[in-house]
Amino acid sequence: xxxxxxxRAVERTRHDYADVMEQLRARGLRMTPQRRAIVTEVMRTxxxxxxxxIARKVQGDMPGVNASTVYRTLTLLEEVGVLSHSHLxxxxxxxxxxxxEHVHLTCGRCGKDDPLSLGEAHALQGLIRRHHGFEADLxxxxxxxxxxxxxxxxx
Amino acid sequence: xxxxxxxRAVERTRHDYADVMEQLRARGLRMTPQRRAIVTEVMRTxxxxxxxxIARKVQGDMPGVNASTVYRTLTLLEEVGVLSHSHLxxxxxxxxxxxxEHVHLTCGRCGKDDPLSLGEAHALQGLIRRHHGFEADLxxxxxxxxxxxxxxxxx
DNA sequence: GTTGGTGCAAAGGATTTGCAAGGTG
DNA sequence: CACCTTGCAAATCCTTTGCACCAAC
Numbered sequence: 001x002x003x004x005x006x007x008r009a010v011e012r013t014r015h016d017y018a019d020v021m022e023q024l025r026a027r028g029l030r031m032t033p034q035r036r037a038i039v040t041e042v043m044r045t046x047x048x049x050x051x052x053x054i055a056r057k058v059q060g061d062m063p064g065v066n067a068s069t070v071y072r073t074l075t076l077l078e079e080v081g082v083l084s085h086s087h088l089x090x091x092x093x094x095x096x097x098x099x100x101e102h103v104h105l106t107c108g109r110c111g112k113d114d115p116l117s118l119g120e121a122h123a124l125q126g127l128i129r130r131h132h133g134f135e136a137d138l139x140x141x142x143x144x145x146x147x148x149x150x151x152x153x154x155x
Numbered sequence: 156x157x158x159x160x161x162x163r164a165v166e167r168t169r170h171d172y173a174d175v176m177e178q179l180r181a182r183g184l185r186m187t188p189q190r191r192a193i194v195t196e197v198m199r200t201x202x203x204x205x206x207x208x209i210a211r212k213v214q215g216d217m218p219g220v221n222a223s224t225v226y227r228t229l230t231l232l233e234e235v236g237v238l239s240h241s242h243l244x245x246x247x248x249x250x251x252x253x254x255x256e257h258v259h260l261t262c263g264r265c266g267k268d269d270p271l272s273l274g275e276a277h278a279l280q281g282l283i284r285r286h287h288g289f290e291a292d293l294x295x296x297x298x299x300x301x302x303x304x305x306x307x308x309x310x
Numbered sequence: 311g312t313t314g315g316t317g318c319a320a321a322g323g324a325t326t327t328g329c330a331a332g333g334t335g
Numbered sequence: 336c337a338c339c340t341t342g343c344a345a346a347t348c349c350t351t352t353g354c355a356c357c358a359a360c
Contacts (some may be wrong), residue, residue: 032314151290210324221343
């Protein structure tokens, strides 16, 4: 599990089915109804969603879809570039690759999850690059801590 | 699973058994040989170690120790403040709380894991604080990306 | 018709829980 | 001796794999 590096400017078009199909076809792969259902579920989700949750939801809409199919599909769609995953406190979660353009600032006390702007993310990346030549992908792991409110509250 | 926030200057003494016992006793808890073995294993580890690995190693030295004891102990020692965990690409890993003073820069291609200095970490935290009032704990999640070498190599 | 995909079933591994027996302070 | 801890065993959960059948293109 390892995503692409750095945050790119948002210039690509958002993925839709045509897009997904194209990426699959380019590799001689097929767009099955199961895959369609899985992509739909991830697209419908604002933000990120856990694999096991995708499995449950997809099975809700389309009984008979096997969990193993879901896991295999997620892996495949990530290889193809349609999906990406990030690590949150609760585990790995998937999202459309082109929705990866934000960094999670998750409060460990109240659970609030603020996004970091592109500009701020770039500033952080620049700072890391300057000292290590390391190209950070801040979207891949969340950043935890205490939000302003909770920090003020003391905890 | 959620650790304390911010990176503190390293001024506290390193934990040793006396330290651990004190923290337990303060809560009316006991220092059993199993707990001693588990703490020993974590202290012996330079850096971080996964729960399942701790279980295996402890069982190696001290057959009969049950895995459930290990998991319960890790949770407890984290509540007490002796241990903390971080999230790396491979999952959660534990370490002595006072060894948490570094941020992981993990290369997703070659796997190299560089630490970020305290000063640099503070700079990043300052930047985040300025814009969001958010007190980031950069030690809790690793930062992935591409190390200088791999970034240059193109991948 | 090819070749990739899916369902099914089973395996695997990590982690949790209830409970009675055991050990620490 | 009281109460915390442990071992045991069972139960979950999530995820992976082998394989024969099925379907997309």
